[in-house]
Amino acid sequence: MKNRLKDLRQQSGLTQEDLADRVGVSRQTIISIESGKYNPSILLGYKIALIFKESIEGVFLCGEELGERGE
Amino acid sequence: MRTHLKRSVGLIGIGLFMLYIFKTLTSIQEGYSLGDSLRMVLTSLNFWLFLVAPFILICFPLLLFMPAIHRLMTSGGMNKTFVWRKAALSYTIMGILVLLIVGFFLIGPLFSGQPMLQWDQFATLAVFWVGYAILITYRYFMKPDSDLVKAYEKGDPDRYNDERQQQIVGKAAVSTLYALFFIIFSVGFLFDMFVTHIWPVRSLTEIILIVIIWFVNMQKWAKKI
Numbered sequence: 001m002k003n004r005l006k007d008l009r010q011q012s013g014l015t016q017e018d019l020a021d022r023v024g025v026s027r028q029t030i031i032s033i034e035s036g037k038y039n040p041s042i043l044l045g046y047k048i049a050l051i052f053k054e055s056i057e058g059v060f061l062c063g064e065e066l067g068e069r070g071e
Numbered sequence: 072m073r074t075h076l077k078r079s080v081g082l083i084g085i086g087l088f089m090l091y092i093f094k095t096l097t098s099i100q101e102g103y104s105l106g107d108s109l110r111m112v113l114t115s116l117n118f119w120l121f122l123v124a125p126f127i128l129i130c131f132p133l134l135l136f137m138p139a140i141h142r143l144m145t146s147g148g149m150n151k152t153f154v155w156r157k158a159a160l161s162y163t164i165m166g167i168l169v170l171l172i173v174g175f176f177l178i179g180p181l182f183s184g185q186p187m188l189q190w191d192q193f194a195t196l197a198v199f200w201v202g203y204a205i206l207i208t209y210r211y212f213m214k215p216d217s218d219l220v221k222a223y224e225k226g227d228p229d230r231y232n233d234e235r236q237q238q239i240v241g242k243a244a245v246s247t248l249y250a251l252f253f254i255i256f257s258v259g260f261l262f263d264m265f266v267t268h269i270w271p272v273r274s275l276t277e278i279i280l281i282v283i284i285w286f287v288n289m290q291k292w293a294k295k296i
Contacts, residue, residue: 020218020230024229024230024233025230025233025234025235026218026222026230026231026233026235026236027217027218028218028235029233029234029235029236032235038235038238040234040235041234044234
């Protein structure tokens, strides 16, 4: 799943470490989410979206996944 | 602490029961009847001195020591290097103690005039020491994951053990399970059938037990989630 996390984080001037601290996960988890290797849970996605004052779909782009399944 | 003590005593009890069963089965294999074997094990000096005593002496301090290590590494505000060096030092002291105890029970029979321990008894004791040697080496030479150190320093290990980490552990556990099936089947099952030409009862029992436990756990988690 693609996401805008890296862009939003850089725009906010946050480091990966800062973001990890604020949502209560390890820095490695933030790295994995940014690179698209790991899809976070709804709760973690919601926490991240709240920090950037965005909706979940404003941060995580599920269009391709939904399209691929023909939904 | 009381719960931990109870749990430690419980684990030791289970371990001792398994040792008792093991020694009884060994006696049966040697040609004694079931009743004789059950009695003989309880009156055997070898069993109490060279199996039960080392087991209690090694396991009990180890189990009691674990919360202390955990507290040491989770206390907040401590300097990173200090914490890990202290942990390594603690493991080393415990490792030396374990080495001394294991050494005593391995070499002891030579001085008491009793026969040297059998290979399986030797291996059982040696495994304790090998485990400790690996832990100590890891603590001294492997740089710990910075996220893990930070999480422990902040007294918040949940931060490291987050949802991604739990997924990693779960996936690794399933992969290990598949590998275990393959190893037991190929090394144990087929080895017994084609090399030693005995019925692979033990391997088959292990595989069946693992499958049963797996299905029980699947049902349990399916109800929970």
